[in-house]
Amino acid sequence: MTASPPIAELSDRARDIFRRVVDGYIHNGQPVGSKTLALAGLNLSPASIRSVLAQLEDVGLLAAPHTSAGRMPTELGLRLFVDGMMQALEPSAEERATIESRAGLGGPVEEAIAATTAALSGLSACAGLVMVPKHEQVLRSIGFVPLSHGQALAVLVSEDGAVENRVVDLPPGVGPAALIEAGNYMSATLSGLTLAAARARIEHELAQGRAALDSAARALIERGIAVWSEDGERRPVLIVRGQARLLDDAATADLDRVRDLLDDLDGKQEIAALLDSARAGDATRIFIGAENKLFALSGSSVIAKPFRGSDGRVVGVVGVIGPTRLNYARVVPMVDFTAATLARLMG
Incomplete structure (x- = not known):
């Protein structure tokens, strides 16, 4: 896979335009054109904006779908954005309370984990995933x-x-x-x-x-x-909640991709193996599109974070799966908070 250019190699103008294209694409799932960018307050002519867009396309950060004059970020571009430009948005007090309330329902631990994952799915508008060890019933x-x-x-x-x-x-x-x-x-x-x-x-x-x-x-x-x-x-080790949330308005224009994604979710062993690869260390892992061969067709992204038990050992991995245009700045901290909540539940 081709490496994205370092952020430092982009001019301030190119970084600003690139960020605006990514933000617009994540917001509505549609390519962003030079006219839209010109109306967004850039002190540049449409011709100058088009020149910068062409440069960003030449280095592989943007692509122009044949059905549109606008640009959208490539998977390479999304990786650059996530690793070097994204400003995380912490979950609101209401969102944190929703996740914590599901974890505190009581009853069998598996049910609380599934309910917490369902809450994460609802808040992130993605399918929620959690992998837990085979349940050692006492x-x-x-x-x-x-x-x-x-x-x-x-x-x-x-x-x-x-x-x-x-x-x-x-x-x-x-x-x-x-x-x-x-x-x-x-x-x-x-x-x-x-x-x-x-x-x-x-x-x-x-x-x-x-x-x-x-x-x-x-x-x-x-x-x-x-x-x-x-x-x-x-006993299954993977719990999936909220698959229907993948069928949003933007998805209807790309039903083949959604169908491929739902097929991916049926292959629970492959998804579980992907989540298992996120067990090492404490960092949140982000898999974007074809970076993982499992999603080469569906063009999906997974955000995953391990959580630990009272003895400090990793006992599971929680995350979400959705289209590559998901709101990384909002969802990554939400996955982090859910992992911390499940760690307290397992403590």
């Missing part, structure tokens, strides 16, 4: 409820109050008494453990013959903990 109790011949409902209650159910196929010979015995044993033995630790404990106890269980209850316990462990391994 068990409070496990029970089995008979459904029909050959099946039971395994009910798991975690320490954070979340309740989840899974259908379990019963081994031969398992009756109501074995369901009760298995549930009592698992709740007494596994309370306070994560699923991974619970599975290791069960395997060790059964292998050592320490569990005073009949064969039916033993088989049920092995099957039940396996179902929960396998489910935990498949």
Whole structure:
């Protein structure tokens, strides 16, 4: 990818015009023409403005769509703007309160994270993204409820109050008494453990013959903990909220791009891998368009920031995805604040 020229190589006049083109494009998604710039208070003739625009196009910072006489920033130009010219706009008190209120809803942590991400989506007019580690549920109790011949409902209650159910196929010979015995044993033995630790404990106890269980209850316990462990391994790590916000008025003129972006969002593993690359360090990462091959077709941008738990380790990454013309000056600080809010939630 061609590097953008240093800001110092641009004249004051060129920097001013370039900034105005970027601001106008971000505001309405349309190319900006010399007449519009002349009316904006520049003490230059339209001919002089056109000459500067042509120079900025020659160095790759602006482009002229064939359907318009105006100019719009290239991805190279947006990178120069973001890295060297952008003046960040801190979230308002109302915006901060909205994000914090969603994080303080209580209940399971995953629900609070999803609600906070939805708030970020609404405020930024982008799709909100958050990647969290596979949820290490800490068990409070496990029970089995008979459904029909050959099946039971395994009910798991975690320490954070979340309740989840899974259908379990019963081994031969398992009756109501074995369901009760298995549930009592698992709740007494596994309370306070994560699923991974619970599975290791069960395997060790059964292998050592320490569990005073009949064969039916033993088989049920092995099957039940396996179902929960396998489910935990498949648990999605990426939460996406607000895809519909990508369908704004400007997007209707470029439905192919939006369709490509929505297809990108369906590829959650690829998005998760991109967010995972933002885990290193504390800085906010900004991926603009084809800088990442995932968005070469859709021309999208991602702003992402890691957040840490109480032990200082990175536990997740939060961010937004939207068109390259998103309002970086406003959205970057908003993502930063959301990451800080989620860090407090995880503390």
